[in-house]
Amino acid sequence: MTAYATSARGLVRWTESAGGTELWSGPELFDVPDWAGRVVMAQSREGYVCFAALQENDGAQGIAVATQYQTGRALTGWNSLGLPKGQDTAFDDTVVHSPLIAVNPATGSVHVLASLSGSGVFRRSRKPEGEWGAWKPVTDRAYPSEPGVVMTEGGPLEVLALGTGGADHWVGTSKGRFQLVGSMQTPVVSGSVTAHETGPKRATYFWRYPGDGSLVAWRRSDGQSAGGGLMTLGGAGGTGAPSVTRALIGGYDCTVLAQTGVDGAVEITAYVTENEGYGMWWAQVEGLGAQNPQVAVDGLGRVVVAALDSEGSLIVARQNLAMEGLGFGPWVRVAG
Numbered sequence: 001m002t003a004y005a006t007s008a009r010g011l012v013r014w015t016e017s018a019g020g021t022e023l024w025s026g027p028e029l030f031d032v033p034d035w036a037g038r039v040v041m042a043q044s045r046e047g048y049v050c051f052a053a054l055q056e057n058d059g060a061q062g063i064a065v066a067t068q069y070q071t072g073r074a075l076t077g078w079n080s081l082g083l084p085k086g087q088d089t090a091f092d093d094t095v096v097h098s099p100l101i102a103v104n105p106a107t108g109s110v111h112v113l114a115s116l117s118g119s120g121v122f123r124r125s126r127k128p129e130g131e132w133g134a135w136k137p138v139t140d141r142a143y144p145s146e147p148g149v150v151m152t153e154g155g156p157l158e159v160l161a162l163g164t165g166g167a168d169h170w171v172g173t174s175k176g177r178f179q180l181v182g183s184m185q186t187p188v189v190s191g192s193v194t195a196h197e198t199g200p201k202r203a204t205y206f207w208r209y210p211g212d213g214s215l216v217a218w219r220r221s222d223g224q225s226a227g228g229g230l231m232t233l234g235g236a237g238g239t240g241a242p243s244v245t246r247a248l249i250g251g252y253d254c255t256v257l258a259q260t261g262v263d264g265a266v267e268i269t270a271y272v273t274e275n276e277g278y279g280m281w282w283a284q285v286e287g288l289g290a291q292n293p294q295v296a297v298d299g300l301g302r303v304v305v306a307a308l309d310s311e312g313s314l315i316v317a318r319q320n321l322a323m324e325g326l327g328f329g330p331w332v333r334v335a336g
Contacts, residue, residue, distance in 0.1 A: 001016040001019070001296060001298055001299075001304065002014065002015050002016065002049070002071060002072075003294075003306050003314055003316075003334075004041065005027075005308065005314070006037060006038075006039060007029060008037075009029060009031050009032070009035060010029060010030050010031045010032035010035050010039075010053075011029070011030040011032060011039060011051065011053075011075075012026070012027045012028065012029055012030075013026055013027065013028045013030065014026035014027055014028075014314050014334055015028075015071060015072040019298065019299035019300070022316070022332050022334075024314075024334045024335070025072065026314075026334075027314070030066075030074075030075055032053045032055070032064070032078060033055065033064065033078055034055035034056055034057040034062070034064075035053065035055065036053070036054040036055055036056040036061070037054070038053065038054040038097070038098035038099075039051055039052065039053040039054070039098070040052050040098055040099055040100060040101045041101065042101045042102055042103040042110070043103065044103045044105075044108045044110075045105055045106075045108065046108060047070075047071065048067055048068065048069050048108070049067065049068040050065065050066075050067050050101060050103060050110050051065060051066045051067070051068075051075070051101075052064070052065050052081075052099040052100070052101045052112045053065075053066075053078065053099070054095060054098050054099055055080070061083055061094060061095055062080055062081070062082055062083055063080070063081045063082070063083060063095070063099045063112060063114060064078040064079060064080045064081065065078065065079050065081060065110075065112060065126075066078045066079065079132075081112060081124055081132065081135075082135075083095070083114060083116075083135075084114055084116065084119070084122035084124070084135035084137075085135070093116040093117055093118045093119050094116070094117050095114050095115065095116065095117075096115040096116070096117055096143065096144065096145065096146055096147075097115075097145075097146040097190075097191060098146065099112055099113065099114050100112070100113040100114075100115070100146075100147060100149045101113070101149075102149050102150060102151040102157060103151065104151055104157075105151065105152070105153045105154075106153060106154060107128050108128045109125055109126060109127055109128055110125065110126040111123050111124075111125045111126075111149075111151065111157055112124050112125075112126075113138065113147070113149055113159065114135075115142075115143055115146065115147050115161070116142065117142060117144070118142050119140065119142060120137060120138070120139050120140040120141050120142050121137070121138040121139050121141075121143065121147060121159060121161060121170075122135045122136065122137055122138060123135070123136055123138055123157070124136070125176075136176055137178075138159055138170055138178045139161065139168075139170055139178060139180070141161070141168070143161045143162055143163050143168075144162075144163065144164060144190070145162035145163070145188060145190040145191070145193075146162070146190065146191055146193065147159050147160055147161045147162060147193070148160040148162075148193040148194060148195045148205050148207075149195065150195035150196070150197065150203040150205075152197040152200075152201050152202065152203050153197065153200070153201070154200070154201055155197075155201035155202075155203075156171050156172035156173070157171075157172040157178075158170070158171050158172070158195070158203060159171075159178070160193060160195065160205050162188050162190070162193060162207075165185055165186075165187065166183060166184055166185040166186055166188075167183065167184055167186060167188060167218075168180055168182075168183045169181050169182040169183070169184075169220065181220070182220060184218070184230070186216075186218075186230065187209060187210045188207050188208070188209075188210075189207065189208035189209065189210055189213065191240065191241065192206075192207045192208035192240060192241050192242075193205060193206065193207040193241060194206050194207075194241040194242060194243075194244060196244040196245070196246070196255070198219070198246070198255060198273050198274050199273070199274055202219065202220075202274075203219070204217050204218070204219045204255075204274070205217065205218045205219070206218075206233070206241070206242055206244065206257070207241075208238065208239075212236040212237065213235075213236055213237050213238050213239060213262075214232065214233070214234060214235055214236040214237075214238075215232075215233040215234065215235040215238065215242060215257070215259070216230055216231060216232055216233060217230075217231045217233055217276050218230050218231070219231075219274070231276040231277065232276075233257070233269070233276060233280060234269070234280060234281075234282055235257070235259055235261070235267065235269070235282055236262065237261060237262025237263075238259040238260060238261050238262065238267065239259075239260050240259070240260055240292075242257045242258060242259045243257070243258045243259070243293055243294040243295045244256070244257055244295070245295045245296055245297060245303070246273060246297075247270075247297045247301070247303045248301060249270055249303070249325065249326055250324075250325065252272050253272065253273045254270045254271060254272055254273060254326075255270065255271055255272075255273045255274075256268065256269070256270045256295050256303055256326070257269050257270070257295075258293040258294065258295045258305055259293065260291055260292065260293065261282070261284065264289075264291065265284045265285075265286055265290070266284065266285045266286075266290045266291070266293040266305060266307055267282045267283065267284055267285075268282070268283055268284075268285055268293075268295070268305065268326065268328075269281060269282045269283070270303075270325075270326045285305055285317050285328050285331070287330070287331050288309040288310065288315050288331045288333070289309050289310030290307040290308070290309060290315060290331065291307055291308055291309075291310075292307055292308050293305050293306070293307045294306050294307070298318065301321075302318050302319040302321060303318075303319040303326060303328075304316060304317070304318050304319070305317045305318075305328065307331075309331075309333065313333055313334065314333070314334040315331045315332065315333050315334065316331070316332050316334060317329060317330065317331050317332070
């Protein structure tokens with residue numbers, strides 16, 4: 001496993017020396033030129049990790065990309081993609097929060113997206129052979145909040161764009177065009193949206209309601225999946241976007257969510273994938289001042305929660321398979 005975080009200079013990485021152990025190397029620092037403090041990542045089926053970072057120099061923004069082709073090895077150099085040129089020059093366009101990134105699970109092609117404050121949402125794609133195309137529009141509608149983006153196995157690139165009072169669902173069609181397939185009027189906390197593949201060519205989006213900060217899930221109804229529409233998940237008082245993964249728990253395909261809870265503690269829940277209607281219960285993974293949790297599955301099939309402690313060090317808690325359901329062992333601080 002590999003863990004990533006950000007620092008004042010760029011990207012920080014810890015690498016597990018042997019699968020399923022507590023032996024790690026790092027932290028290693030990778031400087032990002034003209035670093036603006038924001039980076040996103042996506043992993044291909046081959047294990048390549050692709051990064052897109054926001055740059056800023058004398059007030060001018062840009063987006064740069066790099067790739068880690070092998071676990072524990074150096075990243076490539078950072079390649080500048082610039083910024084898309086919007087059609088409306090009346091706006092001083094800036095990137096809304098950060099770039100976005102998605103990898104096609106089938107082909108390995110990489111898609112970097114930029115939501116501009118005045119001119120809409122754009123994407124730039126890299127073919128599996130490594131050649132980058134030009135910036136192309138997803139929509140000329142501008143959205144004030146960071147969108148959600150996902151690409152499922154065999155499915156199109158999807159963008160959930162968030163306005164002041166609702167969300168628009170854009171889906172890629174032929175020849176690089178995008179179609180608005182649905183809109184909904186719903187309040188959304190800015191910066192809280194994420195998405196995950198939960199079925200064949202299906203994605204579920206997660207975000208927070210204003211007010212109590214509780215999480216909701218939304219999935220486009222297709223007649224094949226359970227549920228669909230808006231579904232409440234609890235987790236009131238949480239902050240930020242939840243981390244999401246899928247894992248086998250007790251023989252069932254489950255969706256696992258982790259969040260920073262109401263009192264700052266790490267909270268976890270799990271439920272049978274696409275069965276949100278049966279309800280769920282949130283439990284704390286306490287200790288060490290853990291914050292900013294992320295969830296994944298290790299080489300032994302265990303759910304792993306990684307977080308930063310109160311001093312900024314990496315800490316890890318792993319699922320205890322001897323316990324019924326989803327229980328965790330103690331936090332372990334990664335040396336370094």
